[in-house]
Amino acid sequence: MTPASYKANPLAALTLRNVTKRFNGAAGCVTALDDITLDVKEGEFLVLVGPSGCGKSTLLSLLAGLDQVDEGAIRLGDEPVRSPGRDRLVMFQQDALFPWLNALENVMFGLRLKPDLTEAERLESARYYLSLVGLADKEKARPHELSGGMRQRVALARSLAPNPRVLLMDEPFSALDALTRDQLYRDIQDIFTKRKKTIVLVTHNIREAVCLGDRVVLLSPNPGRIRQIFDIKLPRPRRINDPELASLAAEVTDALSSHLSSSQEGLA
Amino acid sequence: MKLPRFVIPTLVAVIFLGGWEWFVRAEHVNDVLVPAPSQILKWFWDSLLNGELLSATWVTMRRLIIGFAIGAALGVPLGALCARVRWIRDTLGVLALGLQTLPSVCWVPLALLWFGQEESAVLFVVVMGTIWAVVIAVQESVLNVQPLYLRAAMTMGSKGWHLWLRVIFPAALPGILSGMKQGWAFAWRSLMAAEIFVVILTGFGLGSLLHAGRELLRMDQVMGVMTVVVLVGLLADLIFFSPLERWLRRSRGL
Numbered sequence: 001m002t003p004a005s006y007k008a009n010p011l012a013a014l015t016l017r018n019v020t021k022r023f024n025g026a027a028g029c030v031t032a033l034d035d036i037t038l039d040v041k042e043g044e045f046l047v048l049v050g051p052s053g054c055g056k057s058t059l060l061s062l063l064a065g066l067d068q069v070d071e072g073a074i075r076l077g078d079e080p081v082r083s084p085g086r087d088r089l090v091m092f093q094q095d096a097l098f099p100w101l102n103a104l105e106n107v108m109f110g111l112r113l114k115p116d117l118t119e120a121e122r123l124e125s126a127r128y129y130l131s132l133v134g135l136a137d138k139e140k141a142r143p144h145e146l147s148g149g150m151r152q153r154v155a156l157a158r159s160l161a162p163n164p165r166v167l168l169m170d171e172p173f174s175a176l177d178a179l180t181r182d183q184l185y186r187d188i189q190d191i192f193t194k195r196k197k198t199i200v201l202v203t204h205n206i207r208e209a210v211c212l213g214d215r216v217v218l219l220s221p222n223p224g225r226i227r228q229i230f231d232i233k234l235p236r237p238r239r240i241n242d243p244e245l246a247s248l249a250a251e252v253t254d255a256l257s258s259h260l261s262s263s264q265e266g267l268a
Numbered sequence: 269m270k271l272p273r274f275v276i277p278t279l280v281a282v283i284f285l286g287g288w289e290w291f292v293r294a295e296h297v298n299d300v301l302v303p304a305p306s307q308i309l310k311w312f313w314d315s316l317l318n319g320e321l322l323s324a325t326w327v328t329m330r331r332l333i334i335g336f337a338i339g340a341a342l343g344v345p346l347g348a349l350c351a352r353v354r355w356i357r358d359t360l361g362v363l364a365l366g367l368q369t370l371p372s373v374c375w376v377p378l379a380l381l382w383f384g385q386e387e388s389a390v391l392f393v394v395v396m397g398t399i400w401a402v403v404i405a406v407q408e409s410v411l412n413v414q415p416l417y418l419r420a421a422m423t424m425g426s427k428g429w430h431l432w433l434r435v436i437f438p439a440a441l442p443g444i445l446s447g448m449k450q451g452w453a454f455a456w457r458s459l460m461a462a463e464i465f466v467v468i469l470t471g472f473g474l475g476s477l478l479h480a481g482r483e484l485l486r487m488d489q490v491m492g493v494m495t496v497v498v499l500v501g502l503l504a505d506l507i508f509f510s511p512l513e514r515w516l517r518r519s520r521g522l
């Protein structure tokens with residue numbers, strides 16, 4: 001590993017170089033991520049797919065700075081990623097809403113940490129994002145008074161509102177019903193194209209991956225490695241039921257199952 | 269037809285008190301040792317009128333509230349420190365765990381030696397009754413805050429004081445509150461013990477009133493004060509802790 005290999009790609013928002021992460025659990029040492037090298041371009045929508053346990057959530061935690069790499073390096077622009085920062089907001093698998101705040105206050109939480117805004121601007125922005133996810137009438141509701149899908153939508157509004165440079169999303173739609181999900185696919189793409197965000201999204205739903213991603217990165221478990229990267233050239237906004245999209249998704253699914261069976265043979 | 273819920277308890281109370289009254293009046297027992305409810309009620313009325321009961325209750329409540337407030341005000345930051353710093357948890361935290369099991373009456377001899385028969389001695393006993401339960405409760409509930417909340421807050425840029433005040437404390441509040449409630453109960457007991465066993469020169473509280481009743485062989489006074497002590501405990505729960513707990517639970521859907 002020469003120092004030159006750490007040189008950041010000038011177009012990249014996030015650069016990962018030879019990232020390895022291990023956990024020492026009860027079941028012994030698990031290599032959750034093994035030698036991951038990847039660039040996420042500025043304004044790119046990157047989707048990570050793979051079976052559960054392939055290290056998707058771990059990778060997102062590392063990008064968020066919530067966890068540290070064992071080997072390799074992660075940079076945001078020119079800065080090494082060492083700790084959490086407002087420039088990289090995370091939307092977690094569970095909604096992680098604060099039960100002592102109502103929906104509006106939850107969305108305000110991140111906005112209040114931005115000193116350059118006035119309180120009125122924060123309120124306006126919070127209300128805008130709540131209405132964007134269709135919950136304008138629920139701003140006074142506490143998390144326990146909302147359905148799982150609504151909670152996840154509040155969480156989405158909460159991570160969008162502070163307008164982070166990078167948005168990291170861990171299976172944010174897996175607990176939602178199909179209708180809400182379709183609506184959010186449209187909203188997310190809308191926000192993505194309008195605001196030119198860099199998004200890294202994790203999912204195990206391949207159709208979702210193809211619908212949203214500019215690139216789809218296929219990971220395989222034990223140890224977590226990049227298997228294949230697909231460029232998705234379909235025009236936006238994409239619709240989840242588009243036949244062209246479906247055939248692309250089928251291609252990715254085939255690739256995934258062939259990688260899975262080959263890695264199982266490898267184990268045998 | 270269904271009876272309203274209060275009917276049976278009221279009936280039981282009437283029968284019990286009536287039976288007691290009859291038992292004493294029929295001279296089955298010596299009314300010096302066991303006063304009739306009517307005698308207790310009369311003492312209650314008389315001492316209310318001559319101001320004795322109110323002033324004693326006030327003296328005691330003031331001690332309890334000041335002592336509890338000091339204990340809680342010290343206990344919360346100490347508990348947070350125990351949760352935050354490993355070596356403090358291993359020293360002060362363990363000490364608190366031990367002292368919490370020590371009945372707080374045991375502090376009375378020390379308090380008298382250090383402070384004399386003064387207000388500060390009673391306060392010290394009350395503070396010692398409160399503080400350890402609060403330290404333990406704060407430490408445990410802070411350590412048990414869901415990591416997901418911390419991670420979510422940290423990615424939104426929360427850290428340091430902001431993280432403590434806006435995330436950790438609100439998340440730990442239910443546990444802290446039950447620790448406070450326990451601390452209050454300990455403080456109340458230790459205060460009664462201190463007032464009964466020790467003549468505090470600076471004020472005549474409920475415990476002193478009870479002790480005086482024994483010396484004068486006034487069992488109506490002893491039982492009357494016991495009733496007041498029970499009522500004060502119940503009231504604190506009814507008007508302070510219970511509503512707070514209910515509000516917390518309801519607002520979080522627990």
Ligand SMILES: Nc1ncnc2c1ncn2[C@@H]1O[C@H](COP(=O)(O)OP(=O)(O)O)[C@@H](O)[C@H]1O
Binds near residue numbers: 023024032052054
């Ligand atoms: N905190 C942890 N301690 C021990 N093992 C962990 C921890 N987090 C993740 N792992 C392990 O790392 C691997 C990848 O986990 P994860 O990133 O959650 O996978 P995914 O999100 O793709 O389902 C799994 O084998 C998991 O058991």
Ligand SMILES: [Mg+2]
Binds near residue numbers: 056057170
């Ligand atoms: Mg996961």
